[in-house]
Amino acid sequence: MYVCICNDVKERQIKTAIAAGVDTLDGLKSALDVATCCGCCEPMVNDYLDEHHKMSSDANLASTLAYAV
Ligand code: FES
Numbered sequence: 001m002y003v004c005i006c007n008d009v010k011e012r013q014i015k016t017a018i019a020a021g022v023d024t025l026d027g028l029k030s031a032l033d034v035a036t037c038c039g040c041c042e043p044m045v046n047d048y049l050d051e052h053h054k055m056s057s058d059a060n061l062a063s064t065l066a067y068a069v
Pocket of ligand 1: 003004005006007034035036037038039040041042
C-alpha cells in the first residue's frame with residue numbers, strides 16, 4: 001500500500017526501515033524521502049512510529065516482569 005504518493009514510498013518500506021532501527025521521523029525522511037514534500041503522509045508515518053515504540057515499550061515491560069517473577 002502506498003503511504004507517500006509524492007515520493008512513491010510504500011508501507012512495507014517504512015515498516016522495514018523501522019524494524020532495521022530507523023525509528024524517528026527525521027530518520028525515515030532521510031532514508032526514504034517519505035513526508036518530505038506535501039506532508040500529507042506524515043500522520044500515517046507517525047502512527048507507524050507510535051505503534052513501533054508502543055510495541056517496544058510493551059516488550060521491555062514484559063521482559064522486566066519476567067525477571068521479577
Ligand atoms: S504524500 Fe508524502 S510528502 Fe506528499
